[in-house]
């Protein structure tokens with residue numbers, strides 16, 4: 001569980017996050033949505049401790065990240081997996097070596113144990129052994145995302161962060177990735193936080209949805225509630241997409 | 255103002271680079287990889303350039319000293335001292351700054367703009383140290399060897415070209431390159447190559463590590479890195495020559 005309490009963050013005098021408070025529970029997919037520039041990435045990077053917040057508290061379970069010295073934060077990071085927008089695979093390493101990297105860096109497992117773990121993770125994201133020795137540039141964008149997910153779960157993290165995992169993917173592949181993240185979240189009972197623009201994902205896997213507008217929490221709820229909300233800002237955001245405008249109308253007529 | 259900002263940021267980066275590594279085994283693996291990719295791959299370039307420059311210098315020295323009052327041995331001596339003092343150290347460093355430097359900037363810069371560096375940081379890896387330290391050590395280690403290879407093949411280039419071009423006999427040339435030889439010149443140049451090696455790895459690494467934007471910016475950073483490294487090499491050449499040789 002991650003708890004965010006009244007956090008503020010500004011850059012050069014400009015306040016980006018204003019009094020953000022919320023809670024992300026384990027075992028469900030938590031989505032952060034909002035317009036471009038609303039502060040989603042800043043919020044995630046603040047939660048990760050990559051940005052120093054100005055005010056407020058961030059709790060990972062019963063550990064207060066805000067009070068933690070940098071050294072302990074480093075240790076804490078081994079409990080965090082992150083999937084970047086572009087995948088961010090190390091392009092000098094093969095698919096298999098990418099997933100092995102965190103194991104090499106942070107564990108004292110034997111080569112055999114590491115190999116087993118690598119295969120376990122890659123198998124979980126449906127990567128066939130035939131692709132193990134390929135380099136990231138030799139596989140498709142969807143596969144890169146899956147390998148990135150495999151690398152993120154290699155150390156068995158309690159917390160999984162995904163920054164726009166669907167950007168650049170076709171709708172069908174996006175659904176596959178969404179499902180995959182949701183399944184892994186349930187299987188390993190992770191606290192998963194996903195940053196997204198994608199209304200499909202909101203409907204599919206939005207077990208908890210946090211809507212950020214101009215750095216403030218404007219709405220929170222579930223994907224079931226989102227189509228029936230009266231919140232003006234949220235409606236503007238959702239109905240920028242014609243398809244969902246249609247869905248909402250149909251919902252109201254019933 | 256901007257200059258001081260960059261100098262400050264450069265030294266801040268170096269501080270991170272030289273902090274305690276997470277896992278030695280991983281660093282050593284990287285080190286061997288870098289020695290291979292940055293150093294061993296440069297050997298052919300060094301050999302080819304040195305052979306040609308050695309040959310060209312012999313011909314030029316022979317023409318400019320065509321006066322019968324000068325002993326023939328001067329041609330060998332001139333070629334040798336130019337190679338040992340300036341060409342194989344400074345000129346070679348300038349050339350390698352182009353090859354190795356742009357390679358380092360584009361590799362690290364690409365990792366920056368594709369979030370691979372953020373990815374390392376989130377895992378808890380000191381990215382500056384993991385990516386840059388092995389490169390600095392590798393380049394500083396191989397530069398003296400490349401220097402020696404360059405001197406050797408430069409002299410060899412002269413030995414082959416001189417007699418073929420008919421400007422000097424092999425015997426005169428060999429006598430020349432042994433005449434009035436000061437071993438300190440070699441020591442001095444090797445000290446220079448250590449400094450140059452450090453610059454050729456660390457300055458382009460700085461430019462790559464701090465790239466902002468996309469692929470285009472990585473390209474621009476590479477160019478800037480090479481130009482700045484070259485200027486610094488010349489500046490250090492001047493300073494070190496003044497300090498160590500006079």
Ligand SMILES: Nc1ncnc2c1ncn2[C@@H]1O[C@H](COP(=O)(O)OP(=O)(O)OP(=O)(O)O)[C@@H](O)[C@H]1O
Nearest residue numbers: 011012016034035036037038039040041042043197
């Ligand atoms: N490192 C930084 N320094 C200064 N300003 C920043 C920094 N990072 C973000 N900002 C500003 O904070 C605001 C929110 O940016 P953020 O990246 O969080 O948006 P976002 O919601 O993630 O948008 P997108 O959906 O386009 O990724 C923007 O106005 C941006 O200019």
Ligand SMILES: [Mg+2]
Nearest residue numbers: 040041042195
């Ligand atoms: Mg963003």
